[in-house]
Amino acid sequence: MRFSWLTAASKLDVNRSLLPAALDQAERYLKTRSAQPVVPNQAILDRLKNFDEPLPEYPSDPFEILSTLEIDGAAATVASTGPNYYGFVTGGTLPIALASRWISDTWDQNSALAVMSPIAAKLEGLVAQWLTELFEFPDETAVGLVSGSSVASLCALTAARDSLLERVGWSTQQRGLFGAPPLKIFAPDSVHSAIPKALRILGFGEEHIHSLATDGQGRIDPKNLPQLDAQSVLILQAGQVCSGAFDDFEQIIPAAQAAGAWVHIDGAFGLWAAASSRLRHLTRGIALADSCSVDAHKTLNVPYDSGIVLCRRPEALSRALTASASYLVTDHGRDGMMLTPEMSRRARGIELWATLKFLGRQGLSDLVEHFHHLAEQLRSLLKTSEYEILNEDGFNQVLLALKDDVATDRALALIQDSKEVWLSGATWQGKRVIRVSICNWQTEPKDITRLAAIMAKAAERAS
Ligand SMILES: Cc1ncc(COP(=O)(O)O)c(C=O)c1O
Numbered sequence: 001m002r003f004s005w006l007t008a009a010s011k012l013d014v015n016r017s018l019l020p021a022a023l024d025q026a027e028r029y030l031k032t033r034s035a036q037p038v039v040p041n042q043a044i045l046d047r048l049k050n051f052d053e054p055l056p057e058y059p060s061d062p063f064e065i066l067s068t069l070e071i072d073g074a075a076a077t078v079a080s081t082g083p084n085y086y087g088f089v090t091g092g093t094l095p096i097a098l099a100s101r102w103i104s105d106t107w108d109q110n111s112a113l114a115v116m117s118p119i120a121a122k123l124e125g126l127v128a129q130w131l132t133e134l135f136e137f138p139d140e141t142a143v144g145l146v147s148g149s150s151v152a153s154l155c156a157l158t159a160a161r162d163s164l165l166e167r168v169g170w171s172t173q174q175r176g177l178f179g180a181p182p183l184k185i186f187a188p189d190s191v192h193s194a195i196p197k198a199l200r201i202l203g204f205g206e207e208h209i210h211s212l213a214t215d216g217q218g219r220i221d222p223k224n225l226p227q228l229d230a231q232s233v234l235i236l237q238a239g240q241v242c243s244g245a246f247d248d249f250e251q252i253i254p255a256a257q258a259a260g261a262w263v264h265i266d267g268a269f270g271l272w273a274a275a276s277s278r279l280r281h282l283t284r285g286i287a288l289a290d291s292c293s294v295d296a297h298k299t300l301n302v303p304y305d306s307g308i309v310l311c312r313r314p315e316a317l318s319r320a321l322t323a324s325a326s327y328l329v330t331d332h333g334r335d336g337m338m339l340t341p342e343m344s345r346r347a348r349g350i351e352l353w354a355t356l357k358f359l360g361r362q363g364l365s366d367l368v369e370h371f372h373h374l375a376e377q378l379r380s381l382l383k384t385s386e387y388e389i390l391n392e393d394g395f396n397q398v399l400l401a402l403k404d405d406v407a408t409d410r411a412l413a414l415i416q417d418s419k420e421v422w423l424s425g426a427t428w429q430g431k432r433v434i435r436v437s438i439c440n441w442q443t444e445p446k447d448i449t450r451l452a453a454i455m456a457k458a459a460e461r462a463s
Helices: 011-035 042-051 062-076 095-107 118-134 149-167 194-201 249-258 270-275 314-321 348-382 405-418 445-462
Strands: 142-146 184-188 209-212 232-237 262-266 291-295 307-311 397-401 424-428 431-437
Touching (some): 042 062, 118 142, 118 307, 118 348, 142 149, 142 348, 149 194, 149 232, 149 262, 149 291, 149 307, 149 314, 184 194, 307 314, 348 397
Parallel strands (some): 184 209, 232 262, 262 291
Antiparallel strands (some): 142 307, 291 307
């Protein structure tokens, strides 16, 4: 018989039993998925065609839908929530982060305006305060919660652009960008592609972006800064995406700001090193920056998607991103939409608050030190292997290569084909490399021992 949601005896009853069914399914996933291959095999991928059908004419049974997700969907996920995934920079999910995310999804709060959700506004404000303290930014710092570092950088660079143009009497609000005085952007040649993308969206082309030579780790030389002025934006990195390297913020930022430049730090995963007294030397000086972007879905291990923009010039961020309309009620507290591009937004502050409260300063420090220790363990296990370790202290990143590109790519393919672990490659300073990114709370020393063994075996076969 055809299922009809309109005629179901009680929608509430369906909801009541559907949610426990989803919970059971989620628990089964968490228990079993990480014991299976990290990436799906071809037979599983072939089953994805079971999803192919035209948009159904009539409603479907929600229990059957859940069951389809379990049977044909769950196995086709990448087990990035488990301990054996080292690709890109993909954090896992702490149980409290997932549980509080479920609650916040159930509440389905719109965090655009405080009037739309007092609890979302309250927790977002608290998270903003905690993060400002954690990163030792000034109290007045504006903090926006967005989908990820790409958007966080977009927000920060919008504020930078408008603010620098404002200084020379050009209002982008009124006059837009056509005919605006030129700005110069300086970025390391190792900059993450999210930055040029954000700049393109903001109207900057390649000819506005000046690439700065970096050292073997992807860092700018503080003694060799370009000629900056009050029409310049300088991009720095707290955690280069391959090497994990940090720029020398303490040296560079005061010099750049003395020349009038706006300094933005892309700290997508590395900014969290500031939470550990042992690793804080890497981030020394970050709080001097005009703006920073950082992800919570990476090192902090909250679910996707969750990024943060911090801007120590609150008026610049809010002027760049504000919106007004007669129907918007804006006198009830923190209105998150005024610090972010979106209007309607899910209430990311809820799981951020829960996760930060769960960890506390100590737990956060333990988390980032855990990643660092595991990276150190891998380095030491592979020190006498055929791999050359290319990065120095890369926080949670280990960058390796074999004697030539062919061997490196072959080893990478062998490791990926094993499906026991997964990690990704890149081209680093003209050389093919293997990147290992350790940022999942579930990864333990025994997993790193296993990873090292798989990698060493692949190196032997590939060389
Ligand atoms: C250094 C760096 N910057 C920016 C990004 C982009 O972040 P997101 O994917 O959250 O937009 C990443 C993602 O890996 C990154 O590692």
